Amino acid sequence: MPASMLTLEEAQTQLARIVTPTGLETIPVRDASGRYSAADVLAKRTQPPADLSAMDGFAVAGAGPWTIVGESRCGAPFAGSIAEGQATRISTGAVMPNGAEGVLIKENAELSGDDLIAQEPVAPGNHIRRKGFDFAQGARLRAKGERIGPAGLALLLAGGICEVTVHTRPLVTIFECGDELAEAEATSNIGTIPASNGAMLAAMCRTEACTVATPPPLPDRLDAIARAIDDARDSDLIIVSGGASVGDHDLVRPALEEFGASIDFWRVAMKPGKPLMAAKRGRQLILGLPGNPVSSYVTGYLFALPAIRAMLGATAIAPQCIHLPAGDDLPAVGARREFVRARLEPSGPVPLDQQDSSGLAALAAADCLIERPEGCAGVKAGTPVPVYLLGNGGIA
Ligand SMILES: Nc1nc2c(c(=O)[nH]1)N[C@H]1C(S)=C(S)[C@@H](COP(=O)(O)OP(=O)(O)OC[C@H]3O[C@@H](n4cnc5c(N)ncnc54)[C@H](O)[C@@H]3O)O[C@H]1N2
Numbered sequence: 191m192p193a194s195m196l197t198l199e200e201a202q203t204q205l206a207r208i209v210t211p212t213g214l215e216t217i218p219v220r221d222a223s224g225r226y227s228a229a230d231v232l233a234k235r236t237q238p239p240a241d242l243s244a245m246d247g248f249a250v251a252g253a254g255p256w257t258i259v260g261e262s263r264c265g266a267p268f269a270g271s272i273a274e275g276q277a278t279r280i281s282t283g284a285v286m287p288n289g290a291e292g293v294l295i296k297e298n299a300e301l302s303g304d305d306l307i308a309q310e311p312v313a314p315g316n317h318i319r320r321k322g323f324d325f326a327q328g329a330r331l332r333a334k335g336e337r338i339g340p341a342g343l344a345l346l347l348a349g350g351i352c353e354v355t356v357h358t359r360p361l362v363t364i365f366e367c368g369d370e371l372a373e374a375e376a377t378s379n380i381g382t383i384p385a386s387n388g389a390m391l392a393a394m395c396r397t398e399a400c401t402v403a404t405p406p407p408l409p410d411r412l413d414a415i416a417r418a419i420d421d422a423r424d425s426d427l428i429i430v431s432g433g434a435s436v437g438d439h440d441l442v443r444p445a446l447e448e449f450g451a452s453i454d455f456w457r458v459a460m461k462p463g464k465p466l467m468a469a470k471r472g473r474q475l476i477l478g479l480p481g482n483p484v485s486s487y488v489t490g491y492l493f494a495l496p497a498i499r500a501m502l503g504a505t506a507i508a509p510q511c512i513h514l515p516a517g518d519d520l521p522a523v524g525a526r527r528e529f530v531r532a533r534l535e536p537s538g539p540v541p542l543d544q545q546d547s548s549g550l551a552a553l554a555a556a557d558c559l560i561e562r563p564e565g566c567a568g569v570k571a572g573t574p575v576p577v578y579l580l581g582n583g584g585i586a
């Protein structure tokens with residue numbers, strides 16, 4: 191490997207080191223899905239706040255038979271206590287009356303006026319949700335840097351929390367460079383191709399809480415690229431797809447230098463994605479992604495999305511890696527870490543036939559990436575291998 195090429199881990203560590211989180215804002219919890227809590231959030235109340243019934247039926251004291259003396263409904267608990275031989279009607283989620291020891295479900299009850307008998311004995315504690323089993327007042331509902339998803343925001347609301355402090359949405363500007371790139375419809379000219387990386391990366395970025403701008407494609411001209419990057423000076427993250435390699439028309443590196451950015455790293459021992467570049471200007475991060483569509487996707491997944499998460503204050507920024515038995519034999523790997531596009535079959539992830547870094551059909555058919563360490567030997571089907579699931583930006 192050339193001395194200037196970083197390992198994946200070195201590049202990811204370096205990225206985490208150079209990202210600057212965005213500022214803070216306090217927002218309604220109901221709007222916080224996809225954000226990461228900027229501080230530990232503690233419950234203001236206990237859930238459930240009292241022992242509650244888990245079923246519709248009768249709250250009973252003693253072994254029965256019982257006399258019904260009232261009702262406990264959701265929002266209208268029974269006032270007072272019940273003594274042995276007494277019962278109340280009760281609904282799912284209603285407060286257990288003082289003195290009640292269990293719940294007789296409606297289906298097992300025989301009722302004659304206010305006299306109640308059970309078809310089956312009611313064990314003490316039967317169908318009771320105990321006070322505080324979910325969480326107690328003061329319990330940590332979200333840790334600093336933990337994602338708030340739909341269930342997380344429901345948990346916070348249940349804990350009596352209405353507002354939460356989070357990092358502001360980063361502004362992400364995505365450029366795509368190349369004289370061959372045309373906007374919109376397929377072109378008839380053999381020298382041009384429809385620009386697709388910008389929209390693809392924008393859709394990927396939008397799986398995180400950020401605001402995305404996608405200006406039209408840029409030509410392979412140093413002044414145009416440098417000016418465009420400069421115009422995006424308010425962006426927290428600039429992503430430039432294409433022009434990252436060593437060709438005579440690969441101008442992103444000189445344009446970044448002209449723009450006054452300091453190149454932090456360039457080239458990572460990974461396949462696809464080798465010409466990946468990271469630079470900083472002030473608090474602004476610039477990622478130069480290789481133009482081959484699969485290379486743009488894989489580096490977007492492994493670097494741009496983690497960068498956005500880091501800006502949002504996330505603790506875990508890398509996509510989640512799980513181990514699954516390989517669904518097929520996998521060949522040995524050369525000097526660069528490989529990210530193999532694969533489909534999840536019942537036997538495990540199976541590599542797609544086409545692994546060219548420009549092959550969009552195979553990329554769009556893939557639902558996971560198999561990670562193959564640099565220099566590793568081939569493995570047989572059934573051997574556990576690291577896998578990244580591509581759904582939801584790779585975050586559970
Ligand atoms: N002599 C060398 N040549 C190349 C090397 C190398 O090390 N030495 N690296 C190769 C690798 S690996 C990659 S990856 C590519 C990346 O090159 P660039 O980042 O400079 O990308 P471009 O040359 O601009 O484009 C590559 C390819 O992708 C198409 N493309 C670009 N942008 C878009 C877009 N927005 N939408 C759709 N398709 C796009 C472009 O037309 C090219 O076909 O360099 C290798 N070369």
Ligand code: MOO
Pocket residue numbers: 460461462463464465480482484485547
């Ligand atoms: O890194 Mo390139 O992405 O191998 O095609």
